[in-house]
Amino acid sequence: MPAAHLVLLFWIAVAPALARADLVLVAHPGSGIERLTRDEVINIYLGRYRLLDSGLNAEPLDHPADAEARYRFYRSLVNKSPAEINAYWARLIFSGKTRPPRVVGSVERMLELVAASPGVLAYVDRSQADARVKIVFDVSD
């Protein structure tokens, strides 16, 4: 089979899965959060306001700077490139104003942290959101 056909076959098989791999924001099932609005998620992830309606402190988690999920998350949320988000946090970090979301290196560790603490939030692919966590925002909405 020619190489071009193999590539085509790969995309026919994989593309639908990639298309389905949309991002969701997850929280602890006992967090008291039913749904978050886009404005609330922006306020939490950009460090503007991190108090949840339930009275809990929101503790957002981020993927590493070069992660594809991080690129898609900020593109979808505020249409910003990684460089722009970097510049945004440089302004705030070097002002001592607020902290960026904590960076966690693996999705499994993220899910563990969310499942262990009611205020922790993380964005993961929908297929990765298991029974330990609850979906509170659909990033693609």
Add this chain to the structure above:
Amino acid sequence: MKNKWAALLLAGMLAGSVAAETGTTESPFSLRGFGTLGLARSSSHHAEFVRDLSQPAGIRGGQWSGRIDSILGVQANWQATPEIELVGQVVSRLRYDRSHDPEVMWAFVKWEPDPRVALRVGRIGADFMMLADSRLVGYSYLPVRPPPDFFGPLFFSHFDGADATGALPLGPGVLRGKVFGGRTQEKSAGDLGVWDTSGSPVGGVVIDYVQGAWQFRFNAARIEFATDMNVDFLRQPLAAAGCHDAARSLGTAGATARFLALGAVYDAGPFQAQVMLNRIHNGSASFQDSHAGYLLVGYRLQRLTPFLGVSRWKTLGADGWPGIADPVLHDAYRRFTAGSKVDRATYSLGLRYDVGRNLAAKLQWDAVRATRDTVFSVRNPSAAWDGRTEVLSLAIDFIF
């Protein structure tokens, strides 16, 4: 001086290595840094272009120089408890005494009992920019330098004291208010030599409303100068001639300067725009009152962000004093107070290129158009200064 730069650079590189190690962990300690390698040339041979009025000397005569924009800073953060954070920041840049000696810019303890309230005590940044407390982190903004027509006279970058911030949701956005107070610890340099303003009480309020792509700001601040500038060469003959009111009018000790500003930012996807307007009332005839404003617009195209800006700075003061009968003294008084007159506009065109993560390159062209008698906003003007110069700037901004 070179040794100090080398030491600071080494500290920065070490900080970078530590930050790289801690960046993906959950460590409560971080060491980060920022810097700008900036080269600029100003076409005029007759006055020196400066970034702000804290700088004792600038650039002139078409010579490339790294003097006005090169900066290196290192910052340590320690999250001692979930509510308490300690922050220290040291910066090397051109100072009032022409040195680049490292300067402690921030050194504070922050207590944040919940996300609505934060209290900081120690050495804190003066909050004049809409987007940040620091005007020195070039990587964080579009142009090579914050517009000098607006930020030039605001040479205070920190104070020793405290601030308290409160935030609450209002509609879909967030309303933030901050009150601050303390004493300055800074010096500036001008034609009259070094002016040490240390110990001057400063205070103010900042109100921001942030919603989606919009940010609106109101800022009011005041400073009561604790010290006099070196103006005795004029005050003494005025007093000897019985012109006590005129002599007193030149004093800065006890004079209160008031700053009012309004601003808005629109930052949606690839498009960003910001506008600010200010009014400064100086309580001394040595400095004319002024108003200023700027507009900056940029549009991102992949890694490139072209931008353009326009800024304006104009003083409003009177040049004379009606009570001085002696024409020689009156002329000396008029000439001295006219020395703080400014009537200047700057038109800017530039390009930011995000080279990679944490690294940006910038190219900027500024056309400064001022009246011939605008000498306050430049350094060492000669009689041939016509108020016009073109400034070309290249900068590499980085954080680590």
